[in-house]
Amino acid sequence: xxxxxxxxxxxxxxxxxxxxxxxxxxxxxxxxxxxxxxxxxxxxxxxxxxxxxxxxxxxxxxxxxxxxxxxxxxxxxxxxxxxxxxxxxxxxxxxxxxxxxxxxxxxxxxxxxxxxxxxxxxxxxxxxxxxxxxxxxxxxxxxxxxxxxxxxxxxxxxxxxxxxxxxxxxxxxxxxxxxxxxxxxxxxxxxxxxxxxxxxxxxxxxxxxxxxxxxxxxxxxxxxxxxxxxxxxxxxxxxxxxxxxxxxxxxxxxxxxxxxxxxxxxxxxxxxxxxxxxxxxxxxxxxxxxxxxxxxxxxxxxxxxxxxxxxxxxxxxxxxxxxxxxxxxxxxxxxxxxxxxxxxxxxxxxxxxxxxxxxxxxxxxxxxxxxxxxxxxx
Ligand code: TRP
Numbered sequence: 001x002x003x004x005x006x007x008x009x010x011x012x013x014x015x016x017x018x019x020x021x022x023x024x025x026x027x028x029x030x031x032x033x034x035x036x037x038x039x040x041x042x043x044x045x046x047x048x049x050x051x052x053x054x055x056x057x058x059x060x061x062x063x064x065x066x067x068x069x070x071x072x073x074x075x076x077x078x079x080x081x082x083x084x085x086x087x088x089x090x091x092x093x094x095x096x097x098x099x100x101x102x103x104x105x106x107x108x109x110x111x112x113x114x115x116x117x118x119x120x121x122x123x124x125x126x127x128x129x130x131x132x133x134x135x136x137x138x139x140x141x142x143x144x145x146x147x148x149x150x151x152x153x154x155x156x157x158x159x160x161x162x163x164x165x166x167x168x169x170x171x172x173x174x175x176x177x178x179x180x181x182x183x184x185x186x187x188x189x190x191x192x193x194x195x196x197x198x199x200x201x202x203x204x205x206x207x208x209x210x211x212x213x214x215x216x217x218x219x220x221x222x223x224x225x226x227x228x229x230x231x232x233x234x235x236x237x238x239x240x241x242x243x244x245x246x247x248x249x250x251x252x253x254x255x256x257x258x259x260x261x262x263x264x265x266x267x268x269x270x271x272x273x274x275x276x277x278x279x280x281x282x283x284x285x286x287x288x289x290x291x292x293x294x295x296x297x298x299x300x301x302x303x304x305x306x307x308x309x310x311x312x313x314x315x316x317x318x319x320x321x322x323x324x325x326x327x328x329x330x331x332x333x334x335x336x337x338x339x340x341x342x343x344x345x346x347x348x349x350x351x352x353x354x355x356x357x358x359x360x361x362x363x364x365x366x367x368x369x370x371x372x373x374x375x376x377x378x
Contacts, residue, residue, distance in 0.1 A: 007040030016313025050086035053128040059348040067302040068339035088125040095131030109204035116166040120149040127152040145202040151195040159195040174268040192217040221250040231273040247282040254281030272334020285354035287319040289326040322351040
């Protein structure tokens with residue numbers, strides 16, 4: 001087992017997940033190989049080449065299954081391309097190179113990315129990452145791509161203006177300031193409330209999205225309801241309830257909750273909202289996380305059996321024996337496909353031991369620390 005390469009392990013996961021979801025394996029495996037590049041041939045027994053923040057154990061890849069009402073669930077991969085050798089700058093370059101190499105193959109549009117990339121590309125990228133990619137696989141369709149850029153790449157204090165400029169260039173800046181004014185807790189911009197991701201769909205359709213993510217440290221359910229309320233058509237109490245059910249509390253003092261606002265051309269206001277609950281930080285073990293995820297899926301009428309089948313492709317260990325296999329659950333509201341997403345860890349490098357209910361959840365650091373020495377913040 002330990003003689004297996006990272007690429008070998010992750011391809012086996014993908015083959016299994018594609019089987020469960022009725023998807024073609026070759027497209028996702030090929031893209032994953034491209035994303036991993038030469039780092040894919042490293043052995044599982046070697047340490048991670050870079051402390052990627054995509055997943056707690058530093059695997060540069062995280063899976064998710066997005067359930068929706070209109071079509072079968074889709075498979076998504078969030079990944080960080082790493083340079084060889086990796087560094088903040090080499091990883092950023094590897095990320096752009098990965099995207100560039102897919103443009104012609106998949107007919108991607110980089111028009112909007114090109115319009116803003118200089119803002120997010122700097123000689124010395126700061127923060128936890130510079131560029132992540134997400135790949136979405138749906139039955140019978142070409143993969144869809146999204147890039148995640150780091151608004152804090154020039155420093156935390158630069159993020160609000162940087163995003164303002166990016167949105168202006170994309171003609172989506174109309175409601176940005178009022179959004180911040182209504183959502184951010186007084187005096188907490190850049191402290192407890194952070195602008196954490198700026199994401200772009202790499203397609204050209206009228207519905208191509210920009211998503212703006214805010215991370216809310218030490219929020220309570222009222223803070224989350226306030227963040228959701230600014231999007232018309234979104235029921236803040238539904239969002240609040242989802243969070244309380246997922247986390248089993250109404251004060252989120254473990255890992256922070258993240259909300260995202262969907263912006264599309266032709267609308268001055270956000271058209272959708274998603275909330276991401278880092279469920280791993282609010283449960284004792286993966287059995288508890290699985291049971292909560294199943295309850296949430298059922299509540300929305302989705303086939304929870306698929307989740308169990310997906311988990312079985314990733315690990316054979318008893319779910320009680322670790323925590324972190326299900327890092328997040330999210331509720332997506334608004335177009336194009338509302339639904340529930342369950343995130344899944346590859347656990348390539350480590351499984352975190354279950355935590356006892358007696359240990360109070362540690363305050364999660366605002367800046368990322370080493371996950372190895374601060375295992376209680378999962
Ligand atoms: N691992 C990071 C975190 O938990 C980043 C991340 C990966 C993330 N997948 C995510 C954040 C899904 C929110 C939602 O913060």
